[in-house]
Amino acid sequence: MKKNDRTKAKTPKGFLFSAVEAAIKKPGRKDLALICSEKEAVMSGMFTTNTVKAAPVKLDMKRIKAGKGQAIIVNSGNANACSGKQGAKDAAEMTGLIAGGLKLDQGAVYVCSTGVIGTPMPMDRIRGKVPELLRGLGTGTIHDVAAAIMTTDTFSKVVTKKIKVGNKTGTITGICKGAGMICPHMATMLCFIVTDLKVAKTALDKALRGAVENSFNRITIDGDMSTNDTVLIMANGMAGNEVIRESSGAFKTFVSALSGITHELSRLIVMDGEGATKIVEIEVKNAWNKLDAEKAASAIANSLLVKTALYGNDANWGRIMAALGYSGTAIREDKTDISFGKVKLVKNGIATGKDKEATAVLKKKELRITVDLHIGKASSKVLTCDLTEAYVRINAEYRT
Amino acid sequence: MKKNDRTKAKTPKGFLFSAVEAAIKKPGRKDLALICSEKEAVMSGMFTTNTVKAAPVKLDMKRIKAGKGQAIIVNSGNANACSGKQGAKDAAEMTGLIAGGLKLDQGAVYVCSTGVIGTPMPMDRIRGKVPELLRGLGTGTIHDVAAAIMTTDTFSKVVTKKIKVGNKTGTITGICKGAGMICPHMATMLCFIVTDLKVAKTALDKALRGAVENSFNRITIDGDMSTNDTVLIMANGMAGNEVIRESSGAFKTFVSALSGITHELSRLIVMDGEGATKIVEIEVKNAWNKLDAEKAASAIANSLLVKTALYGNDANWGRIMAALGYSGTAIREDKTDISFGKVKLVKNGIATGKDKEATAVLKKKELRITVDLHIGKASSKVLTCDLTEAYVRINAEYRT
Numbered sequence: 001m002k003k004n005d006r007t008k009a010k011t012p013k014g015f016l017f018s019a020v021e022a023a024i025k026k027p028g029r030k031d032l033a034l035i036c037s038e039k040e041a042v043m044s045g046m047f048t049t050n051t052v053k054a055a056p057v058k059l060d061m062k063r064i065k066a067g068k069g070q071a072i073i074v075n076s077g078n079a080n081a082c083s084g085k086q087g088a089k090d091a092a093e094m095t096g097l098i099a100g101g102l103k104l105d106q107g108a109v110y111v112c113s114t115g116v117i118g119t120p121m122p123m124d125r126i127r128g129k130v131p132e133l134l135r136g137l138g139t140g141t142i143h144d145v146a147a148a149i150m151t152t153d154t155f156s157k158v159v160t161k162k163i164k165v166g167n168k169t170g171t172i173t174g175i176c177k178g179a180g181m182i183c184p185h186m187a188t189m190l191c192f193i194v195t196d197l198k199v200a201k202t203a204l205d206k207a208l209r210g211a212v213e214n215s216f217n218r219i220t221i222d223g224d225m226s227t228n229d230t231v232l233i234m235a236n237g238m239a240g241n242e243v244i245r246e247s248s249g250a251f252k253t254f255v256s257a258l259s260g261i262t263h264e265l266s267r268l269i270v271m272d273g274e275g276a277t278k279i280v281e282i283e284v285k286n287a288w289n290k291l292d293a294e295k296a297a298s299a300i301a302n303s304l305l306v307k308t309a310l311y312g313n314d315a316n317w318g319r320i321m322a323a324l325g326y327s328g329t330a331i332r333e334d335k336t337d338i339s340f341g342k343v344k345l346v347k348n349g350i351a352t353g354k355d356k357e358a359t360a361v362l363k364k365k366e367l368r369i370t371v372d373l374h375i376g377k378a379s380s381k382v383l384t385c386d387l388t389e390a391y392v393r394i395n396a397e398y399r400t
Numbered sequence: 401m402k403k404n405d406r407t408k409a410k411t412p413k414g415f416l417f418s419a420v421e422a423a424i425k426k427p428g429r430k431d432l433a434l435i436c437s438e439k440e441a442v443m444s445g446m447f448t449t450n451t452v453k454a455a456p457v458k459l460d461m462k463r464i465k466a467g468k469g470q471a472i473i474v475n476s477g478n479a480n481a482c483s484g485k486q487g488a489k490d491a492a493e494m495t496g497l498i499a500g501g502l503k504l505d506q507g508a509v510y511v512c513s514t515g516v517i518g519t520p521m522p523m524d525r526i527r528g529k530v531p532e533l534l535r536g537l538g539t540g541t542i543h544d545v546a547a548a549i550m551t552t553d554t555f556s557k558v559v560t561k562k563i564k565v566g567n568k569t570g571t572i573t574g575i576c577k578g579a580g581m582i583c584p585h586m587a588t589m590l591c592f593i594v595t596d597l598k599v600a601k602t603a604l605d606k607a608l609r610g611a612v613e614n615s616f617n618r619i620t621i622d623g624d625m626s627t628n629d630t631v632l633i634m635a636n637g638m639a640g641n642e643v644i645r646e647s648s649g650a651f652k653t654f655v656s657a658l659s660g661i662t663h664e665l666s667r668l669i670v671m672d673g674e675g676a677t678k679i680v681e682i683e684v685k686n687a688w689n690k691l692d693a694e695k696a697a698s699a700i701a702n703s704l705l706v707k708t709a710l711y712g713n714d715a716n717w718g719r720i721m722a723a724l725g726y727s728g729t730a731i732r733e734d735k736t737d738i739s740f741g742k743v744k745l746v747k748n749g750i751a752t753g754k755d756k757e758a759t760a761v762l763k764k765k766e767l768r769i770t771v772d773l774h775i776g777k778a779s780s781k782v783l784t785c786d787l788t789e790a791y792v793r794i795n796a797e798y799r800t
Contacts, residue, residue, distance in 0.1 A: 052725025052733055082721045082733065084750045117718020118751050227722050304704075305795055312796030318517020321482045322627050325452030333452055333482065350484045351518050388796075389789035395705055396712030396788075 010160060011142050012171040012196035014038040014238035018136030019144040022129040024122055025077030025115060032126060033140075033148040034133050035192055036071040036102065041234035043069045043110075044204045046212050048229035054081035055091040056111040057228060063107055064232075067201040070108040072192060072232060073098045073133075076149050076177070080113040080121050081227040090121040097127065101134040112190050112230050114151055114177060142194070146175040149190055152394055153177050157268040161257045163197075165250040170197035170239035174261040178269030189216065189269060191231040193261065198237030199244045199254065206246060207255045208233050215262035219270050219383040233258075270383045275390025280310055281368040284329075285379045292329040293380035296371065299327030300382075307387035315358035317346050320371065330375060337372040410560060411542050412571040412596035414438040414638035418536030419548040422529040424522055425477030425515060432526060433540075433548040434533050435592055436471040436502065441634035443469045443510075444604045446612050448629035454481035455491040456511040457630060463507055464632075467601040470508040472592060472632060473498050473533075476549050476577070480513040480521050481627040490521040497527065501534040512590050512630050514551055514577060542594070546575040549590055552794055553577050557668040561657045563597075565641035565650040570597035574661040578669030589616065589669060591631040593661065598637030599644045599654065606646060607655045608633050615662035619670050619783040633658075670783045675790025680710055681768040684729075685779045692729040693780035696771065699727030700782075707787035715758035717746050720771065735774040741767055 019033040045064040047057050063069065073094050080087050095109035113121070146156035160173040176191035199207070212231055244250050270279045282301045287293035300306055303323040309316040317338045324331050338346035341361035343354050361367050419433040445464040447457050463469065473494050480487050495509035546556035560573040576591035599607070612631055644650050670679050682701045687693035700706055703723040709716040717738045724731050738746035741761035743754050761767050
């Protein structure tokens with residue numbers, strides 16, 4: 001395999017990238033991409049909890065049990081979901097084509113798809129483009145892959161962090177696609193994280209679980225949950241550091257960097273929510289327990305009436321109270337405070353009259369709404385966005 | 401009290417109606433109304449399950465325990481919700497003003513409010529208009545009341561049925577307001593049903609519960625649930641029929657007529673869903689059990705991606721499968737059939753290719769989508785509507 005000179009400085013050592021146009025949904029953009037490590041990597045993955053899982057998800061869930069791999073082929077334009085036995089064959093064939101070309105064991109290749117559900121994969125066009133995809137390895141960048149996996153995303157999402165482990169510097173780069181169908185457990189999205197750090201399998205699993213729980217599982221665009229959500233991380237060890245285990249001093253640093261990446265990626269996903277004009281953090285404080293806090297934050301973050309009010313710059317806190325009321329969370333209306341930014345709009349369940357000040361906060365591109373329940377000590381945060389006419393337009397016309 | 405001659409023929413005997421303009425939110429329309437029975441009526445009610453309940457809901461829930469009453473005062477423009485102790489005082493005062501004017505026991509008067517949450521009731525304007533409201537009794541019609549309770553509704557909703565009980569003819573008339581914030585358990589709405597039939601309290605309770613469960617609790621506009629949902633029924637017995645008990649032969653006829661009225665009213669609510677262009681019945685068949693069927697139908701009916709696809713005339717059944725997958729329902733993807741009208745678009749989880757035919761069905765104003773899970777015998781239906789740019793516009797600008 002060729003060295004990836006162009007992006008060596010920015011992305012982790014030993015990873016090669018390629019992206020080509022296979023016209024999977026329609027022509028005009030790159031939609032088929034490949035990520036490849038020069039050496040076998042330790043791998044970990046997390047997948048949608050939707051019981052309807054796309055064919056590539058089912059395949060990857062089996063392969064990830066080995067805890068290792070070397071390549072990921074990914075396409076946009078077609079989700080290869082609800083595609084029956086043929087879909088399973090197609091997913092397997094896609095990995096086989098790459099394994100053949102790179103002389104890898106087929107089990108070392110993963111496949112991800114995103115796009116329309118229920119349409120057969122255009123395998124002829126994919127087969128025809130695999131040679132070009134393989135030839136491109138080493139000339140493409142991770143940014144090309146990030147662009148190729150976009151569906152209704154309006155910008156590609158790449159975040160890189162470097163950390164020191166002993167006297168070695170390791171790099172972690174994450175890319176993702178998001179947009180619609182985003183809801184906790186977990187965001188509808190594909191996310192690929194590559195690092196040249198050497199990380200033990202159990203440490204990688206634990207770090208990824210924690211990072212996803214506090215990022216992708218805490219965002220919502222429209223309350224829907226996809227059939228294809230996948231997060232895969234590859235750690236190829238080429239930074240030459242001493243292996244990071246859960247007991248290592250460097251584990252905390254690694255977890256922190258990884259969580260920083262997934263948090264920033266999830267923020268970018270919400271910012272790019274279909275048609276969204278603003279990003280809003282819903283924080284529920286002092287709930288009876290963690291589950292209550294999460295239910296309350298999710299109910300508010302998913303309420304169409306709240307989300308349209310955010311869009312209209314209307315500090316309509318009554319809709320927040322209504323969402324709290326049907327969330328199943330233990331609340332005392334006469335103890336509940338609601339703040340928009342630092343403006344306390346509701347104190348003990350009653351309006352303070354600071355509508356003007358709250359409206360000013362609402363006009364910002366990023367803001368926080370805090371609900372203080374004053375009945376316990378648990379808290380939870382969810383990132384959401386407003387609901388606009390553009391969301392409706394995008395999703396009404398998605399397949400046309 | 402004066403006789404209501406104008407509407408005697410169409411509405412139940414012995415009920416009087418009145419509506420006036422109190423400019424509760426803004427001037428320009430009637431927004432304060434009164435329903436009054438000449439004789440004390442047997443009453444039953446059902447209320448929102450939202451734990452945040454508006455002041456009038458809390459008051460009515462207490463009074464309905466007596467199982468009787470004679471008048472209902474209702475306003476639009478202000479929900480008197482999240483209004484604290486003052487809100488409770490205001491609700492009680494509204495009933496007191498009517499009780500005083502009609503020389504009734506205060507406990508015989510009920511109050512309902514709908515509109516903006518968290519804003520104090522403009523009691524000065526209400527107090528000033530009560531004399532006119534009382535004077536109007538006997539000149540107004542139930543249609544005036546139906547118009548006065550509208551918020552974002554675009555048309556008023558009135559349904560009447562007549563039934564024979566022995567040799568007497570009884571009349572049942574229901575009115576309601578709906579529009580946004582509509583979700584099972586129960587529709588965000590106010591509904592008032594008046595009948596001159598003589599019905600025993602336990603029979604009335606049972607009939608109402610059944611009717612609501614199969615109508616208002618099975619519709620959804622936006623998945624939100626309001627603080628104010630109320631259904632009240634008054635049966636004043638002035639038809640002179642032998643009292644209807646659960647054991648009566650006429651009970652079944654009464655239940656059927658009442659259910660017909662609530663079903664038709666709930667259909668009108670969905671038809672008038674904010675910004676909606678079509679009404680869609682989601683039917684889930686052959687689920688493992690009733691709860692599963694309900695969860696599946698609700699998940700599909702509430703999915704923004706499904707609802708925007710309905711709007712875009714896109715037979716995007718993948719979104720239906722995705723909603724099934726996260727609904728928590730037991731499904732077998734390879735056993736699932738999906739039909740749009742009579743067009744089977746998915747057979748055993750795989751597309752049949754009949755997109756054109758399904759799209760033709762989608763272009764109708766009313767249609768049914770049937771999901772056959774083929775794993776049990778339980779079924780459930782939910783009425784929903786599409787999600788349009790107009791919904792977003794209406795709800796972004798609601799308070800402006």
